Amino acid sequence: MLRLKQRLLSAVRTVAPLAAASLHRLSLSTTTAARPPARFVAEDYLVATCGLTPAQARKASKYLSRLRSPVKPDAVRAFLAGIGLPKADVAAAVVSYPPLLCANVDKTLTPRIAQLRQIGLSPPQIPCLIAVVPEVFFSPVKISRLTFYLSFLGSYDRVHSALKRSDYLLRQDVETVVRPNIAFLHQCGLTDYDIGKHFMLTSRMLLSEPQRVKEIAVRAEELGVPRNSVMFKHALLALYSLNPVRLSAKLDFLKKVLGCSEADLCILVRKLPTILTKSERKIGCTVEFLMVEVGLEPLYILFRPAMFGYSIEKRLMPRHFVVKVLKAKGLVKKDIDFYNVVCLNEKRFTEKFLVHYNKSVPGLIDAYAAAFTGQVPPEL
Structure with a gap:
């Protein structure tokens, strides 16, 4: 009897911890199940x-x-x-x-x-x-618009380029906005290639309300750029980027800095419509350089506006330096046309004015290279 009692006590001592552990796990399981998932x-x-x-x-x-x-x-x-x-x-x-x-x-x-x-x-x-x-x-409608642009531009790459510039391309209605604008630009003498390249890939003008596009075209004509002219598309793009107040200020500035009349200004804009998009600082610096450093007359500059498209540091100043050196040594005429010098491509300019006179003026090529990089060229 004593042995039986001892065995029962031993069994209780063994089972009790296991039971307690089971109860603890059950408690944890119940608590976990009751806890809501993480938000x-x-x-x-x-x-x-x-x-x-x-x-x-x-x-x-x-x-x-x-x-x-x-x-x-x-x-x-x-x-x-x-x-x-x-x-x-x-x-x-x-x-x-x-x-x-x-x-x-x-x-x-x-x-x-x-x-x-x-x-x-x-x-x-x-x-x-x-x-x-x-x-x-x-948006299924955007897929239909995408289909139109794939057809009009001719390749996905061109559509992708336009979309990277502005996803607004797929937001504007094709039937009431884009197609009427294309039809109007056709009437102005522009081709599908012109419209795709200039108005879809680089500007949102094609996506503007048709009435605004027509108003811009009228303003271009008033400034002396006729429809069907080569520069008409450039005039449209330039005017699209300017509100009426800014345009008026730009025209007034051009007349003042060049001392030109309204008629002369129309000649300038007709030859180079993009001058309207250049900053007043850029225009002023170019006019000052051409008149003070090069010695050109305002009327000469006015009728050769392409010079405004060149960098002073990379084009006008280095070439003026070379011409000035060659004039001083009597190697070119005193009245050499600066505009013709400026308009030469780099290869032709190098051959005609650097290589040709390199033996007569040692160091001319190096001096031009220094001027081109913004350094003060040595005296030759």
Whole structure:
């Protein structure tokens, strides 16, 4: 009986700790099950998983307030990676259009990819497009506009270049804005190539309201640039970048600095419409150099406005130095036409004025090179 009692006490001592441990594990399990899952914080997710900066994530997270878990954005990121979009481009796309992370892969993204393939985009071109305009996933009308531009510009590369400059290209209505503008520009003598190159790839003018485009054309004609002239397209682009107040101030400045009349000013603008886009500082410095340093008359400059298109440091000053040296040594005529010297391409100028006179004026080439790089050339 004594032995039986001892065995029972020993069994109790052994079972008691095990039971206690089991109860402890049960308690932990119950507590864990009752604890709610960690809250999904979009801002943290965008930084840690998508690679956005804190500032970018803070801004983008406002569009992701309905997300309660990373399931959907994880699926979107996996999908984008699967079509070849690098992680950096995924981040750029999310910054550009945060709702992208809320998309349904099966119902939205996959069908859009199929549509893009149907209009002729290749697998490598599609991720390039998504990186620039991710909102194309959510707007069928933008795919129809994309189809128009692919046809008009003739290649995806040109469309991509235009989109990189401004995704507004796909936001403006083609039928009520773009096509009427193209038709009007055709009436002004511009070709599809002109329109594509000058108005779609480098300017948003084609996307402006048609009435504004017509008003700009009238103003170009008033400034002496007729339709069907070579410079008309350049005049349109120059005037598009200037509001009426700024344009008036620029015209007044040109008349003052050149001492020219309204009629003379029209000649200037007709020859070089882009002078309207140059800063007053650039114009003033060029006029001062040509009149003070080179000794040219205002009327001479006025009728040769192409000189305003050249850099003083890289073109006008170095060539003036060479001509001045050659004049001093009697190697060229005193009345040599500076404009003709300036307009020569670099190869022709080098052959005619540097190589040709190098033996007569040792060190001329090195002195020109020094002047070209902004150094003070030595006396020759």
